[in-house]
Amino acid sequence: MWNFIKKILIFISPFIILIALEVIIDPFNYFFGEKNPAQLELKNSLARKKNTYLYRLIEYERNPTKTIVLGDSRAQRLMPDFFTEVNGEKVLNLAAGAGSLQDVIKIFWDLSSRNKLDTVYIGIGIEGYSGTLLKDRVSPAIEVKNSIPLYLMNKFTLESTMLLLKARLFNQGVEAANPPFSREQFWQYELREEERYLRNYTYPKNYYNELKKISEYCAENKIKLIFIISPTHTELQNKVNEFKLNREYERFKADIISFGDLYDFNWPNVITEKKNNFLDPLHSIDSVSRIMIKEIILNKPEYAKYSKQSTTNIK
Amino acid sequence: MVFTSFNFLIFFPAVLVVYFLLPQKFRWVFLLVASYYFYLNTKPVYALLLAGVTLTTYFFALQIQKAKSEKKKRQLLIIDVVITLLPLFFFKYFNFVNEGIFTLLNYAGLGLALPQISFLLPVGISFYTFMALGYVIDVYNEDIDAEENFGIVALFLSFFPVVMSGPIERASNMFPQFKSKIQFNSGMVVSGLQLMLWGYFMKLAVADRLSIYIDAVFNNVDQHVGSSLLLASLMQPIRVYGDLGGYSLIAIGCAKVMGFNVIPNFNRPFFATTMSEFWRRWHMSLIQWLTDYVYTPLAFTFRKWGVWGIALALNLTFIISGAWHGAALNYLVWGAIQGIALSVEMLTRSKKDAFEERFNLKTRWWYIMIGCVLTYLLFAFSLSFGGTADTVPEVFHIFGRILTDSLHWPYKDGDTMLYGFIAFSILFIKDFMEEYYPGRIRLFGNENITVRWLSYYCVIFLIFYLGIFSGENFVYFQF
Numbered sequence: 001m002w003n004f005i006k007k008i009l010i011f012i013s014p015f016i017i018l019i020a021l022e023v024i025i026d027p028f029n030y031f032f033g034e035k036n037p038a039q040l041e042l043k044n045s046l047a048r049k050k051n052t053y054l055y056r057l058i059e060y061e062r063n064p065t066k067t068i069v070l071g072d073s074r075a076q077r078l079m080p081d082f083f084t085e086v087n088g089e090k091v092l093n094l095a096a097g098a099g100s101l102q103d104v105i106k107i108f109w110d111l112s113s114r115n116k117l118d119t120v121y122i123g124i125g126i127e128g129y130s131g132t133l134l135k136d137r138v139s140p141a142i143e144v145k146n147s148i149p150l151y152l153m154n155k156f157t158l159e160s161t162m163l164l165l166k167a168r169l170f171n172q173g174v175e176a177a178n179p180p181f182s183r184e185q186f187w188q189y190e191l192r193e194e195e196r197y198l199r200n201y202t203y204p205k206n207y208y209n210e211l212k213k214i215s216e217y218c219a220e221n222k223i224k225l226i227f228i229i230s231p232t233h234t235e236l237q238n239k240v241n242e243f244k245l246n247r248e249y250e251r252f253k254a255d256i257i258s259f260g261d262l263y264d265f266n267w268p269n270v271i272t273e274k275k276n277n278f279l280d281p282l283h284s285i286d287s288v289s290r291i292m293i294k295e296i297i298l299n300k301p302e303y304a305k306y307s308k309q310s311t312t313n314i315k
Numbered sequence: 316m317v318f319t320s321f322n323f324l325i326f327f328p329a330v331l332v333v334y335f336l337l338p339q340k341f342r343w344v345f346l347l348v349a350s351y352y353f354y355l356n357t358k359p360v361y362a363l364l365l366a367g368v369t370l371t372t373y374f375f376a377l378q379i380q381k382a383k384s385e386k387k388k389r390q391l392l393i394i395d396v397v398i399t400l401l402p403l404f405f406f407k408y409f410n411f412v413n414e415g416i417f418t419l420l421n422y423a424g425l426g427l428a429l430p431q432i433s434f435l436l437p438v439g440i441s442f443y444t445f446m447a448l449g450y451v452i453d454v455y456n457e458d459i460d461a462e463e464n465f466g467i468v469a470l471f472l473s474f475f476p477v478v479m480s481g482p483i484e485r486a487s488n489m490f491p492q493f494k495s496k497i498q499f500n501s502g503m504v505v506s507g508l509q510l511m512l513w514g515y516f517m518k519l520a521v522a523d524r525l526s527i528y529i530d531a532v533f534n535n536v537d538q539h540v541g542s543s544l545l546l547a548s549l550m551q552p553i554r555v556y557g558d559l560g561g562y563s564l565i566a567i568g569c570a571k572v573m574g575f576n577v578i579p580n581f582n583r584p585f586f587a588t589t590m591s592e593f594w595r596r597w598h599m600s601l602i603q604w605l606t607d608y609v610y611t612p613l614a615f616t617f618r619k620w621g622v623w624g625i626a627l628a629l630n631l632t633f634i635i636s637g638a639w640h641g642a643a644l645n646y647l648v649w650g651a652i653q654g655i656a657l658s659v660e661m662l663t664r665s666k667k668d669a670f671e672e673r674f675n676l677k678t679r680w681w682y683i684m685i686g687c688v689l690t691y692l693l694f695a696f697s698l699s700f701g702g703t704a705d706t707v708p709e710v711f712h713i714f715g716r717i718l719t720d721s722l723h724w725p726y727k728d729g730d731t732m733l734y735g736f737i738a739f740s741i742l743f744i745k746d747f748m749e750e751y752y753p754g755r756i757r758l759f760g761n762e763n764i765t766v767r768w769l770s771y772y773c774v775i776f777l778i779f780y781l782g783i784f785s786g787e788n789f790v791y792f793q794f
Binding site (some may be wrong): 001003004011014015073132133134135140143146147149150153154155158196199200202204205206 | 321322335360444499501528531537538539543723724728771772775779780783784
């Protein structure tokens with residue numbers, strides 16, 4: 001029997017070493033807040049990319065803010081620093097690349113159940129406001145965040161630990177990787193992706209009801225709920241027309257206005273007509289993000305079409 | 316407590332250590348306490364129900380054995396069956412019957428609303444009820460002696476590896492094991508841990524991964540195109556196999572680590588070429604139970620009608636199986652589909668055998684493959700009634716969408732589909748090798764310790780990498 005126990009101990013020893021490494025390196029700052037700026041940057045570039053939601057939810061747990069930004073990669077470009085530049089306010093951006101509305105809804109309920117929120121910005125687009133986009137990456141992240149064993153025994157922690165260990169051992173810094181596509185190729189790729197989303201578009205009764213609940217909750221709890229439609233290049237905007245989704249687009253906007261105030265930057269104008277204002281047809285450059293944030297915070301819409309929440313629209 | 320919870324990962328090793336350190340005569344007592352602790356972790360009050368069923372079973376088994384006349388024995392058996400089934404009927408069928416009565420009254424112009432009762436179905440009730448009934452019927456049939464030690468009966472019905480979702484054990488298998496002296500056996504422990512490891516892979520990497528896609532589609536039927544519904548319907552049997560098959564392996568493995576042999580529940584079901592073969596490989600403990608206690612007596616009763624009597628017995632057995640799975644009309648339809656398929660196979664067997672022999676088809680790989688695919692499709696189709704949707708009209712709504720709205724790309728969830736496909740492929744290859752080339756490639760069973768340990772590490776890695784750890788419950792907990 002003792003021989004057997006000895007074998008079991010040898011067998012599990014790699015796992016014990018791994019767990020020890022995960023605790024020491026702590027890629028998502030679960031156990032300790034990272035004070036070393038270089039390490040923080042490294043974690044931000046390696047671990048956050050592995051699981052943005054987990055990283056940000058833990059960050060929020062450590063430093064809760066009253067203002068949050070939720071949404072997809074377009075909303076992710078609304079950097080917290082840009083908010084601070086305008087009014088000195090601390091903001092946490094919990095948006096993530098390929099984030100779905102499902103993710104937005106799940107984060108909202110998780111955060112609002114634990115902290116008092118003042119303002120919630122939700123980046124939204126018609127592609128995301130679709131009945132079939134149901135991907136939920138937030139629930140698993142919340143589960144992991146709430147459980148030490150899950151944190152230690154999931155692939156994101158493991159992978160990030162290995163990457164950070166490698167970076168530490170070989171003294172690697174944060175390096176910008178070469179993109180796999182040329183700008184033009186990526187531009188076309190994003191247009192094709194947009195077509196794919198629009199082709200499968202269905203009206204989201206499920207999201208309508210969920211957002212309505214959020215809207216009612218915000219009204220009851222005096223939380224400012226602001227929706228943002230980020231600018232996209234006109235080439236991409238035209239896809240809505242191409243797929244004959246104009247009526248759906250109008251309905252989408254009407255729905256959003258019934259939930260909260262809306263800043264719509266996505267219409268043909270000086271910004272959206274110029275390719276140079278975009279990294280790709282979907283994502284604007286930093287200076288555009290700065291303009292957007294300024295217009296929203298100061299409520300001086302110039303490139304945004306502002307619509308105040310309409311109470312008559314609620315079905 | 317569920318097998319996939321971290322509580323269980325602490326509970327089980329702790330139970331093992333104490334179990335093997337205790338003197339033999341106290342071990343069953345400790346297992347009984349541990350089993351009730353395990354069960355109490357779900358909803359404590361329902362442990363009273365389990366205790367009630369245990370008390371009834373113990374009492375009536377002894378009384379039946381003591382009864383002098385056949386008539387008295389029969390009366391006692393009927394009373395026991397009624398009392399044992401009462402909680403199951405109440406918790407599972409009350410609202411179903413209630414709604415039925417309400418509908419009938421409504422047709423008669425009496426719109427009387429009877430009170431609805433809202434409660435959770437006690438976990439495992441369908442399983443331990445069947446185990447209890449099986450034991451008492453065995454005593455009645457004089458296949459087994461009534462157990463005088465109340466603790467052994469209580470342990471049999473609450474034994475923690477099987478109490479939640481089976482396998483549906485037999486007293487004749489478990490009583491002698493509970494009473495025997497079990498020595499620590501490293502071979503049994505290793506073999507049990509191997510089963511558990513594979514069970515976790517099936518549950519976490521296959522079933523829970525596919526559940527993400529299937530639930531996303533079936534929870535929002537109207538938002539999805541027909542092709543997504545078709546794809547999710549086709550994934551459903553794999554999900555259930557991963558779920559219940561995985562659970563069963565963990566349960567069997569747990570018991571084995573402690574030195575107990577529990578009956579198997581699955582035997583590579585997707586390599587069955589006919590429905591009758593499928594049902595000899597799928598949820599075997601339930602089917603064996605139904606065969607012994609429902610089908611055989613029914614077939615005996617209807618024997619004067621020849622093959623048609625057998626067909627009737629088959630249909631009734633599977634309709635009862637459907638009712639056991641759920642209190643709704645769709646489950647009965649699910650049972651009827653199985654019954655009809657098996658009856659057709661039985662009635663055409665001689666002609667089919669002659670045809671196969673004439674063209675020597677039974678050994679042709681393509682013929683076997685067609686048989687496997689058709690059996691799978693038929694089962695997937697029937698499963699639409701067996702839990703995919705809540706009502707028959709909803710099932711037809713799904714079928715309608717599949718038939719009219721499938722010329723689109725299905726809903727794409729890249730990670731889930733890719734990881735699910737990898738996990739299922741690994742499971743499929745393992746089952747395929749064991750089915751057609753047994754012993755050709757040995758990983759867990761390899762004599763070389765390096766190969767063996769590497770394969771363990773690989774599977775653990777795959778579970779971490781492909782698995783879902785969000786505390787998904789087991790599908791069969793609802794039954």
